[in-house]
Structure formats: structure tokens, C-alpha cells
Amino acid sequence: MALFWEHGYERTAIADITAAAGVRSGSLYHFFATKEDVLTAVLEAYLQGLTPQVMGPAFAAAEDPLERIFAVLAGYRARILATEFRYRCPVGSLALEMQNASERARELVRENFAGWRAAIAQCVRDAAPALRENADPESLATFVLTVMEGGVMQAAAERDIARYDDSVRHLRAYFDTLERIDR
Amino acid sequence: MALFWEHGYERTAIADITAAAGVRSGSLYHFFATKEDVLTAVLEAYLQGLTPQVMGPAFAAAEDPLERIFAVLAGYRARILATEFRYRCPVGSLALEMQNASERARELVRENFAGWRAAIAQCVRDAAPALRENADPESLATFVLTVMEGGVMQAAAERDIARYDDSVRHLRAYFDTLERIDR
DNA sequence: GTCTATACCCTGATAGAC
DNA sequence: GTCTATCAGGGTATAGAC
Helix, strand or coil, rough: CHHHHHHCCCCHHHHHHHHHHCCEEEEEEHHHHHHHHHHHHHHHHHHHHHHHHHHHHHHHHHCHHHHHHHHHEEEHHHHHCCCCCCCCCCCHHHHHHHHCCCCCHHHHHHHHHHHHHHHHHHHHHHHHHHEECCCCHHHHHHHHHHHHHHHHHHHHHHCCHHHHHHHHHHHHHHHHHHECCCC | HHHHHHHHCCCHHHHHHHHCCCHHHHHHHHHHHCCCHHHHHHHHHHHHHHHHHHHHHHHHHHCHHHHHHHHHHHHHHHHHHHCCCCCCHHHHHHHHCCCCHHHHHHHHHHHHHHHHHHHHHHHHHHHHEEECCCCHHHHHHHHHHHHHHHHHHHHHHHCHHHHHHHHHHHHHHHHHHHEECCC
16 A cells, blocks of 8 residues: 555556565465456555544544534645655545556545545535535535545645645635525 | 556556657657656646647637636536546646656646646636635635646546536636625 | 667566475 | 565667668
């Protein structure tokens, strides 16, 4: 996972993986038939880690459903800073790299995105009493994921957290306009 | 440019490039010292093409400065559909792939992003009379680029234009809230 | 400037002993 | 299950004739 995230799939050689694991190629090929099987295993691990690693900590940090959304986004901000701008969303990066890859890999990217949006959409639904009636949870979740991916990409490319912060700030301003006026 | 865009930098071999060009490797290495020099030339070409290829046609399609922004975004929508969801922003894709690449390549990615944002920021400035006074052109341009990159990524990954359309629609709704109330 | 030919390394993957 | 050893192919890049 770390190697694919840091260098991408193509730039990571089997030899890099076995060296990092401290084993020889025979051991790796005992468990994985091909390099692409390693990739799908990594994407499956990301899917498994979505709730415990990404959503769980953020949801624990806030009670209010809308604040939970921005706590998730704050988590990505922390990752960017902790990695000194080397952070890229692993799913998003692989999504672009795997455009012409196996159907299984592409399906796992879709599932990762869908799971991420589902968690955010639930927050929007939980916040429904405070929102206008026409606020659509699914398309808003897509919008939040869009802002995260685009903001992370720009912050990493320019090594400037302001790109991410500006993006999230405008998203917050938009959410403010969705709140009921009579509240 | 086409090969890097379609398959990415790593997956494109020198032999692929020379075959597509109908020449032998000696010819390519007469003009480019290394493969990475080919990459920087491609990124320079994207920079050169920003105005004539991306901004120009969109700006010609609309007079109103805010409509020009959404005409640019409509251009990307058309590219997604015309390529049957194989379209990825070439700069964004290379930005993620080139994270650990040469400083020159990273600088060219930054310049491409900066040029894109500058054109959008100018639209916001031109629209200033219709907008609230606190509408900041630079951070709004960042936000527009964020939405484009994130929306294109999701649409390509899921082969569903709705991801892009939802993102742009919410961006439009946000811009609507930035307009002067007294107009 | 373009060609042929090739060096040389690294790639994913395999065979088979232990 | 893990190891050593290695294969066959493809990778970037070069040499040198024309």
C-alpha cells in the first residue's frame, strides 16, 4: 500500500515490494498470481479501511452531521501536512493510473468512491432538518468528494495548503447557503 | 501528447512514441536527450495550448464573464463524452504521476495550473460589478479548478457523466449565491 | 537527421530444492 | 511457505554508418 501510494503502481516493481517486506519473490508469488492481484488486494484493503481509518475518526470528532463532513475533510488536510505535501488520495491516484486496467481494479475504485460518498450522503441526510428541502444528499456527496479530490491534487502539485483550504472554505460557504433561513 | 494522455507517462515506452511517429529511436534521441525531456516538452505544449485550445473557444462561446467560466467547464464535459469517458485532464493526471519527478516537470505542472486559474480569475474580476464585494477572484478560480479536476476524475472512474454534471451544478448554485442581491 | 543494430539493465514471472 | 537461481522479454539509451 505504501509503495503504490508513494510511487504509483507502474513505478513500483515487484522487487521493491519484496525488499520492503523482507522476503524473496517466491514468497510473494505464493500468495499473488500476478502484480495486478497485488493491486486489487491493495484496493480491497482501502475499501476495508474506509470506515475504521477515514470516516470513524472524523465522525468521532464531531456530533453535528455537517461538522462531521468537514471533520473528514480536515483529516485529509492533516494527511497533506503530515506527509509534507506528498499526500495524494490513493484511490484517486490509482483511479487515474488504472484507467485502462483490469475490470476488477476499476470496479474496486468505483466501490471505494461509492462507499466514501455513501458515508457523506448519510451525514447530509442526518442534517436534513437543518437544511432546505431541496438539498440532495447523493449529489452533494459527489460534490464533497469532488472538492476533496481536486483540492488534494492542487495542494500536492503546488505544495501549498492554501489550494486545499480555499477549496474547502468555498464548500463550507456553499453549505451555509443550504441551511434553512428560518432556523 | 496523445500517448501520455491515453496511457500515462510510465506506461508509454519510447518504442510506442517512435512507432506512432513513424520514425526510429535515433531520430527521437536526436531531439530529446531523455524520455523525461519528452515529458517536459509535452507539458510545455499544454501550456502553449491553454489559451488557443481551452480558454479561447469557451470565451468565444459566451460574452458574460460568468458564463465564460461555465463554458470552459462545458468544454471539459464535451471532451469526456467525445472520448467515451477516457478523458482525464492531462495536466492533472501527470501532476499525480509526476509527484516525485524532476523539478522542471513539477514546475510546468504548476505553471499550467496557474495559467488556468489566472484565466478564470480574470472572468471573476470582469464579473465583479454583478458580484458581492467579498468575492475573491483568486480563491474562486482555485475552487473552479478543484471542481473541474475532481469532477473529471469521478466521471472517468465511474464512466458516468452525472458525477461531473452534479459537481458543476452545485458550483453554479454557489456562484448564484455570490451575485448581488440588489441586482 | 535518420537509419540499423545493439548494449545493458530491469521487469514480471517461473522452476524446483528445502 | 520460503528460499536460490534464472528466464525471456521489454525498457531506455547509445554507437556509428549513411
